[in-house]
Amino acid sequence: MAPGSPLGSPALLVAEVEAKRRILDMHRVLVEDFGRLDETVSEYTRRETLEDVIEMLALPYADHRDYRQEWRP
Incomplete structure (x- = not known):
């Protein structure tokens, strides 16, 4: 590139x-x-999943000086 x-x-x-x-x-x-992601998924599971997604989206920037190690999945 x-x-x-x-x-x-x-x-x-x-x-x-x-x-x-x-x-x-x-x-x-x-x-x-x-099965389907609907009301059978608890609020806790949804929250944990969202946190995991955010951590994964930040992971490519782990070498950046502002990246925090507590964000690592």
């Missing part, structure tokens, strides 16, 4: 794709465990 590319570095692009694959895998497991 060219310097200054809007996609960032190749390593960052790979990390972004991996994080999003992990999110999709997590969703697949939840659907397999609970």
